[in-house]
Amino acid sequence: MKTSPKIQREVIESCKAGDERAFAEIVLHRQKRVFNIAYRMLGNLEEAKDLAQEVFISVFESIKDLKEEGKFDAWLTQITLNHCRNRWKYLKRRHYFNSDSLDDPIETEDGDIPKAIYDPSENPETLYEKKMIQQLIQGGLQKLKEDQRELIVLRDLQGFSYEEMGEWLGLPEGTIKSKLHRARMDLKQVLERSAH
């Protein structure tokens, strides 16, 4: 849960003027966040990279329409979520996720590893087990509804505040909290099923 340093207003204005160096600076500052949201939402590194690049291309093409430079991060996250929703629908239509059961190998940064159906919390120190937890979480997220996955990714993985989430998603804080709780409970059930 790290907060990225705020991008300076001048950089955003330069990017609006078509300055590619300013754009590259914005990319370097925000690529990790965009890429991680995309990866957690889609569960595939290659898809996540491609989507994140598309997000930044959209940013460069439409940054001139951004009226308030102070809301750049909210604007960027909204663009990222919209791209994720569209890509998710696209991949679902092509049955991309049909074969993805919890028994399938899960793609990680260090390559595919086979899924092991056991509770990794018994030996949490080992790196292997950490990877197992990551796989289980990623697999569990894919089993959730799209809006539930969004809430968990934004709050529990990216660490955004309820206030920010309420603004981006256009929902009151109370609704976000109750929806997020329901999503967590569903994820718990998914993980329980996969661990036994």
Place this chain on the structure above:
Amino acid sequence: MDCEKVRDRFSSLWEKELTPVEKKTVKEHLSSCPACRREFEQFEKTMRWLQSVGEVEVPDEFLPELLKKMEERKRIAPDKKATERWFKFPLSLKLPVQAVAMVAIVFLVLYLTKMMPMEEYRPKEPEPTSSPLSLEKKSEHALAQKEGERERVVLKTSPEAPRPKDVERAETAVPIKERLEATAPQVKAEEKKAEVTSSKTEVMREQTFDLKEAARVKVPSSEPEKIEKGLSAQGKLAMASKPHQEIILRISDREKAISQLHKLVKQFGGEIVMTEGDRFLASLPKGSFSEFEKELAELSASTRTDKVFARKPVTGDLMAGRGVEKEEVDEKGKGPVKLANGEESRMIVRILLVQE
């Protein structure tokens, strides 16, 4: 607090958002309810796992690839932009343009649908010719129709009309077809000669019909009732297309000759249907044509009349030619020619006055 309410507060308990009273109540329930305690343990484990999930690193080639993609799109963009530009225009601009285009299409369709039948029809129409002969033919056709209408009102001519002089009657019955054809070029030559050098009054007559036609002329005129019965619109047209006779009359006194001609025509129950300078078109009953010719020949005793029978080449149009052929066939098959109906009882005579 029941189990469900306690489980609904797991997230709030985890995030430390419960009031101290709520926290105490929930904790008391968890200590007394093994099922809820087990549920909360699972929930805590899930939340710990979520927190343990670190961020994945962005591939090193991310930015270079991104910039490369943008360059490629810039190259394709100019082609795409032209088509996409239209979709980006505001509706306030697009709607009028679309409306104008729609109206233009409607007008174009209407224009095409109106024009097409005319274009198809045109080739069917006879080709207009500018030659005076064809014009003459047309006028004759019109006259024949007019004449047919007037047939019902038979004008009686005065038998006391003065006989014109200086006309020698042309031979009515055409003796031999070959003769007609042989003399045709002569007619032409003489026409020219008469116009330029002739100092005598003479009548040249050209017959444009053949043996059959000549025979028909000889047939005595039928009764008026018969004529009236036989007339029909079709008949009028047929009459118009029949070959006619042409008489060239050389005269010295034009005014006198014209008045005598008028009287003579009336006398034989005909009428002058068209006057065009020195040209006259007269409609006559066929039966009286031979007599009319005789009277015309007597118009002037002092003048010499050249009689020429010829198949007039200029009048040998399609209709006339067809008529001749048909009549020849009829003659072979049926023998003597009979008047079939009233339409054959009239004929057109063209009279050309040539002043000395």
